[in-house]
Structure formats: C-alpha cells, structure tokens
Amino acid sequence: MRDSRDSSAGNESTVSAVDPLAGELLRSVVEVARAIFGAEASSVFLLDEAAHELVFQAVSGRGEAFLVGRRFPADSGIAGWVVTSGEPMIVADLSRNTAFDRDFAQSTEFVPDALMAAPLIHGDRVLGVLEVLDPAPQARSSLGELDLLALFARQAATALRMADDRRDRDTARAAAPGSSAELADGPRSRALHLLEDLRSVLQSPV
Template identity: 45%
Template sequence: MTPNPEVERSLAAMRALFGAEACSCAVVDDSGESLTFVAADGQGAAEIVGVSLPIGRGIAGWAAMSGQPIAVRDVRTDSRFARDVAEATAYVPTSVLAAPLYGADGEVLGVVEVLDPTVDQASDWVLAVLGTLAVPIAALVAGGDRGDVGETRLLELGRSVLAAVETYGAPGRR
C-alpha cells in the first residue's frame, strides 16, 4: 500500500484525541498471513512503517487474528506484546489500544493501534470510540471512495471528526 495522506492525518487526529504518544495502522497482506505497518504518527513512527509481523503476533496481530478490539494497560504483563518489535523502533509503550479494520464484506483488513493514551482506559468509551474511528480508516485502507453511498458517508464522517479534532483539539486538551 502506498502512503495515504488521509490515513496519516487520521492517525494524527486519533493521537490527539486520545492524548497518545503514537498511533499506527497496519494492513493484512494479500496472503492473509502477516501485517505490515503502513502509516504512523508520533514516537517511533518512522521506524515502524514497513515493519511486518505474522498475524497473531503482538497486540496488533492478536487484534487482527481475533477480530476484537483490545486494551492492554501494562504491556509488561501481557504475553501478546512483541517487545522486540517495539524495541526496534526505539519506543516501548506502557499501554496499547488496538482495533481491527473491517472491509465491506466483514474481513479484517488491518489494525489501528494507539500507544500510551492518556485517557482513562478503564472507561467503556475508549474502545467504542476507537472502533468507531477505525471504520473510516478501514474505508481509506480499502481504497477510499469507490462509489458506495454508505462508504462515502463513513468517509465524510471520518473527515468531519478529523477536521473537528484538528480545529478544536481533543476533549480536555484545549
């Protein structure tokens, strides 16, 4: 996947919204066996882009394999965390949020991650908001506007959220 400026802007807005140190997006390869990080914002962003790992490995890999969002408050106590991958970026987070990106037919296209968010991870809204924001990012990963009215509306919603965060800042961080 070639770099997509809208995905990158969306990650920057997501990072601001969650008060996070970094955000990243990884996509499933054509074989369905690995994830490759295609965009990132924040700490370790330049180093993580281009890194691949098998589906099921790491917190992102687990989210892709299971199709479930996840909040890991302390990566030191979670065996799914791929410490070696984080160390290679020179940024090792303490906590990670991850949510799968779904295609129109329900297949997992990839994963979005939020590293070290400052929001209350015990709150129910955190994964709900992350999952909601993952929808327009998934549409961008899938190829953007393809003429589908529902997908077009989701992209417009995502762009509106992005514009609001860029204009007004994240809640509690103005």
C-alpha cells in the first residue's frame, strides 16, 4: 500500500463529494467539539474506501490552515484503529500508546500528549473519524466525555448523510424539474436545524 502522507494530490474525489452545506456542518462539529473539550485542535477525517486512506476534511485549531485535504493510510495510528474497530477511544498519555503514529504527528507540526477519537458511523458503515487533540485534563479519563464525543461524531455522520440526500435530490430534480421546490426544502432544512443545534451546544454552559 502506498504511503501518501505528504501528498494532497488525487484527493478531489473525496473532497468534492462533500456538499458545501455538509462541509459547513462538519466545520461546526470540529469547532464546537474543540470548545466543549477545551482542546488544542479537533479534526474530522473522511474514509476514502477506494484508496484506503483517511483525508482531513475539517480542522479547528492547530493545523487548520494547511491540513485540510491531506491524506494518510487508513490503517495508520489511532484513527486507523478507530476506523477498523468502529469503537471510540481515549488516550490520556500518548507516549505510552504503541498505536500512536508519532512520525506522522510530527509531520503535521503538532504532537499532542492526549487525544479522544470516535468513528463517524452511518448504518453499518464507518465514514470517518472525529478526533480531539489535547483535551482539557478532566475530559481525558471520563466515559461520560467519551459518550459526548460519540454524540458529536453522530452529528458529523448526519451531515454526511445530508450531503447524500442533497445529491439524491439533485438527481431527482434533474429527472422531474417540476418537483424541485419541494425537494429543496427537506435536506437543507434539516441541515440548518442541525447547525443551529450545534451552535446552541456551544453557547450553553459546560
């Protein structure tokens, strides 16, 4: 399997597949997750099944200016473990974790001490991973915090499902132009409500 850690070439299929509104929702997910957990950074990786790679799709905090679109092998590091297992994970001390890919972390210009990760699941498919890097100390060993992270991951998976709905709507609109107004309201309305829910979480007392 080729290692494309240092290349963003060829990522158009995954990146372009994300509807702009879904992209906004994913950015809201990482921003809210970073704020809620008091973290240095938060990221959503999407799984490119054909290339067997994970792609940075949304980033908040450290690396947000240059990591979006970057790829790495889907079986690499803790994100790879989460994709394979479909289970969330908290690591309070990465120096003691053999799954952590320190070389790749160094290549991103940020090596965290701790992280939390949860899979983005839709039906029986793992679509990607939500990671929170260097969360506040009180968030690093609590099962309740892990449940909260899983909730954010479900929100991200919902955003991706809405992107699929939107593409289905566009296909249906092309086949039946007279029904476009009715089709336009459903997924977009649900997406906007989800975005408002995320903003409400951010504004609520922690």
